[in-house]
Amino acid sequence: MESTFYGSAKTFFAYLILLCSSTEVVAQGREITGQVTSGDDNSPMIGVNVIVPGTTRGTVTDIDGNFFLQVDESVEELVFSFVGYRKDTVTIGNRTNLSVVLQPDVEQLEDIVVIGYGVQRKSDVTGAISKVEGEELAQQPVQTATQAVQGKMAGVRVISSGQPNSQPDIRVRGTGSLLAGVNPLYVVDGVLTDDIRNINTADIVSMEVLKDASAAIYGVRAANGVVIITTRQGEEGKPVVRYDGNVGFRQAANLVEMAGRSQYVSYLEDAAPGKVAADDSPPLTFPGTTDWYEEVLRNAFYMNHNLSVSGGTENHRYYFSGGYFDEEGIIVTNDFSRFTFRANNEVDVSDQLRFGSQLSFSRGSGRDVELGNVYRNIYRAAPVVKAEEGGRYGNTSAWGNVGNPLLGLEARNSRNTFDRLQGNISLDYNPVEWLTFHSAFNTDVRMNKIRTYFYEYENDTVTFLSAGGTQRRENSQLTLREERSVSWVWNNTITAERTFGRHSATLLVGAVTENFNSTFLEGSRIDVPENQDLWFLDLGDPDNQSLNTSNGDRFTRQSFLGRITYNYAGKYLLTASLRADGSSKFSERWGYFPTVGLGWVLSDENFMQGEEWLERLKIRGSWGILGNDNIPTNSYITTANVNIPYFFDNNISLGTAIQDIKDADLKWEKTTQYDIGIEFEFLNSRLTGEIDYYNKETEDALIIVNIPAILGDPDNTYITNAASYRNRGWEFSLNWNDQISEDFTYSAGANITFNDNEITGLRGGQALLGGSVGQQSFVTRSDNGVPIGSFYVRDVIGIFQTPDDVSSYTNADGDLYQPGSQPGDFQYRDVDDDGDIDDDDKIYAGSYQPDFYFGVNLGVNFMNFDLSAVFVGNGGNEIYNGKKAYRFENTDNIEAEYAESRWTEENHSTTDPRLILSNTPASTYFIEKGSFVRLNNLTLGYTVPETAFDNVFITSLRVFVTSQNLFTITDYSGFSPELPGGTLDTEGNGVLDAGIELNAYPTTRTFAFGVNATF
């Protein structure tokens, strides 16, 4: 093995030298002539490479497909190759004239990659672009297509939640920003958007991710990568009706066991002495244990049905589909349903003119849950109080604990209904074959309606099993909010595509105009009746606590773009583009985003032709500058708050205040990215793979800087271009496909990404604090030299076991380090060695960003059965167990495991403290390893043999069972090591507060049964 590789390398270099010195070997011996024709249509093929294997000797065919070559007597074979056709090795034997038919390489021909404002053959691409076929996505029982991408693409990390209608976080090659958004740009059939929850996965034909600088064609919005989604189009032929559906149920994948009655009571004796003796009696408490998670969680039924018709005539192709998705949600008050409709049409008006349209409409409606207070309270709720009995609730707040979370969930009815129309109409005009004018008008119209109703209830015995406590709502309240946003993008491009001999080039120039408008209207009233039919503002009290608000947003962009792609003989590849983006969001309007990519298909070089084991080998590299402008519109303009009331002479007077501090010179973020990659196909294309190295450096990164309160900003923050940071890493992906027999094929794929994120500069050296966990305040700090969102906490070095331990823990002067401590308390390290323990004594304790993340895909087809499995995971990251750290009352419940292991007089634990209270500071104790491996999807399918349908209208039928998230292997003690942004109610949205488990919706496990059928 080693010697083979060594040998190959040696020959490779030998050929390289040969090539460079241009030495021609004089041919002697036989003369061979012949003709090469295409297996497609038997037409002669020009420019086919004819090579003597193992040498550089060879020729190309002429315009009639003929060739002439002199070869040594010893030569037994010739290799014929042409881009897009299967390489053919022909034995000469005694012949002097050869007729060769090259068969088109269907796979390769079809391997078209969407690169933004155009397509390219995969073989000609110079950028790092990953692609997943729609078929692969549709078979997973998930709601959003991006969830199904998990583990399928190197460099693309997907972090998803179990919450219905939630959009997973996607990180392409690391965390690319702090404030300007870290999720990629989505381009759905030309519509630029940040949200694809309206797209029915069954409608997707392919999903591409532009990971490197090739995304620069999307300029100021490309820094986080670009996900391009293409929806299905009909093909000429008779109508095909297709049904895809699956039904199943979801459940919480993993729960934390909370302390039961006896554990809780024994804990309270230390945490709140006297409490139990004073208050533990019915009807306030009961002798048993309430498992609050059991009370609020359920197995949730879901279903997903899709029906489509596609087909076409000579000059009209169509695809129509309808989908229905319905999901209960595993929290009792949660639900979601969605309809989607799509109509894609393509009409050839004449040979030169084509009209197209891709339109989708979706309508969704869901009752959401408040994951902040209410859901968080489930963890804290006292187990000695009943959840509910006979329609009355246990009074946890009267026990001195949180509000009853079950009541909290039920007393709030918030429903979000959205309608979304998205699509485009386009015109393509080809005055001559090589020239295309394309004009497409894309629009995205969104309407959201959010209706939130809070029921009125008293803390009396009508609502509760025992009266009292603080949980009550004196007045019912209704809030209605209607949001409407309309955005449009008008793309105009001219594409010229020409081939001159072995040169082929494509030139693209274009102009793109974008406009975004949004408004909202909101009102709220109290004392609205409980009857849902009366949930309108008119039914509320107009004079008390009424609120009416309305506002809007508007921004525009204007862009120009140009791109050249060039290749010589399909071997030497060049892509260069430049986009100029003007954005109304900045005072300095224009930004320029260039990129250059180069590629070399080594396997098409003559000297490589002899390598039988090698199908394809390509080296490519790219460089470019990408931007990110995804910040609020008015970030650079100082504005005033208006209608601030005060009273003079007992009359209302409306005032104004200027409060927000703004940076008038705000700029877009600029990311410079390098990428070097190798693509290969070995062993008859059974083994394929890609390796990439990338380096992304972001400058002028927008961040919310916490500013001192003395400046008077209401939230004490300020947006400016202060940071720079770097993501660099390696991506490896390998796929093995093999066919053992007619009935047995299998595949195995694996990808892994190593990413290293580091903040390389913060202007002014001001570190960013984030991730506020209750009384512990900020638990992350992002400073020079550490990854974004690094945990920054006190360093626990042990637990005091005896009073002596406390009194002997002294500084150099002999003063007690922790005078207030007692046995069972944490012992903290004096990190800055200044003789006391205070908030300066913190260390960096890792971040949520993994060192590496990976996916493994396995598939087997045997007879009519197919089995596939997708594993995903990551390693080398940390999680802050925020829910364990977030204490508010001493009566908050604790985890069963902690209840058993905590330090007591009898159990001298060296790891778990006696108590965790609201004043327990953030420390390394709450940090846990975030590594995990998960079986993300396991699917077993059976395709009913076609013979079964001889007399039925069904043409194909596959049934399958599938499970999403069957098991997870992790050391993390919480619900899930997978924590999408927004698990905290604060700003930062998964960037500065990433990896803090506090308000996370439980991760779900799904079991489903499905059918794919065509008619």
Place this chain on the structure above:
Amino acid sequence: MKRSISKYLLVVFTAIFVFVSGCDEYLNVSPQGEITEDAIRNDPNAAEDLVTGVYNIMWQGNIHGFSYIGMTNIASDNADKGSTPTDAAATQGALDDLTMDPSVAFLNDIWTGYFQAIARANQALEMIPLSPADETTKNRLLGEVRFLRAYFYFKLVRFFGGVPKIDRVPSPEEANDDVFQTRASKEEIYEFIVSDLEFAAENLLVKEETQVGRATKAAAMGLLAKVNLYLQDYQAVYDLTSSIINGEVGTYGLLENYEDIWREVGENSIESIFEVQADINSACNAAIDVYVVCQGPRAGGARGWADLGWGFGTPSESLLNAYEEGDLRRNATIIFINPPPQGTVLWDGYRVPSRDSVENDRYNYKAYHSRTAEENCGNTGRLPKNLRILRYADILLMHAEAAFVLELPDEALTDINLLRERANLDELGIDELTREAIWHERRIELAMEHDRFFDIVRQEAVQQGRAVDAFAAHGKTWVRGTNEVFPIPQQQRELSGGRLTQNNGY
């Protein structure tokens, strides 16, 4: 035919390109729904509106709300944390016990709130001169804002000692300069306060000439007198308070019934010199955030009633013991929760259940706002109670103390006896008049009015041991050299890059 279509389309495409490439204008989008600085500059009412905006900030919780109650009443010997033992133990509890460390969240709340108020004031001060209004009006407006800024700084300097002196709107570039990021000395801040108040006293109108609720000449002079009391410039205190007492800057006097002062009937009364206005608006939020509800009686024990609040800041045993027999002010200041079976009927007829259903023994009556007999629109979080910031009784007390120090005991005695008379107490004799007696009167008269913590610290500076003893009687330890001020919030120290120094002992 075909050719002509092609030509036509070519023209269309060319036109599209020309159109879209045309205009930079297209990118000039004004902010939607927000007033820009330019719009304010051009609005004749803008100056007035900005001033209104400064008054409004006094409703914020971090100015006069929950954290404020903690750092004034609860921290003092007049009140305990109250509520349930565990509720807000880390914040209010630490303040009550004077064991707060720099990370206690309320410290940061207060720091943030007051500096935000100062920034609002500075923004207004920057814009007022640009207004097209006449000079007199502008000076009056400047005076009002400078009065408010001085009020905010006077609070800050007593909470924290020397603090950064922000005398204008710093540009973002200079915001990080040491001049703003480090603490000015206590003396510099006092100087700054005095100069603001002197300007205000000069340019403000007397109350008869101005709208109720606005800062007046007397308010500026009264506050300046108080500042001078802390600076121990008793002559200035005497002069300023004398002018007010003599009616030179408007008509002021004592309200007949002490208990009315803090009720709706006593709003903006003859005794009022400056108070935060609160009222009804359609959003029902025109009041100080949680001021009333956080101090209201709280259910506990057997519970079973819709309580009035969270029960914080309960009058202390030490305060209770300080009242003389028969002092009317005792029952006007404290809601007493009776033992079973009888409850407590409040002045408006509302019955609070007996002690077995209530969490604490006593509550602050001055913070009570009747849901039935006083104006409100149902938002318990924002009940519209006017906060009395400076009243005539305080002027008399300052006058008395200054007069006593200046050896004019007769004048001092007159002042004190006016208050004692209203409280239904016997007059003091001249030989009973001591500085301690004046201080005692001050404690009782202004009990639960957010003055005590500062005042006892001031007394300690005059007479060592005052604070130590007072807190000892209250069962707490007050440490000389440390507890005069609160710690500088840890978060702000971090944000300043360590340039904000910590107070001694924290």
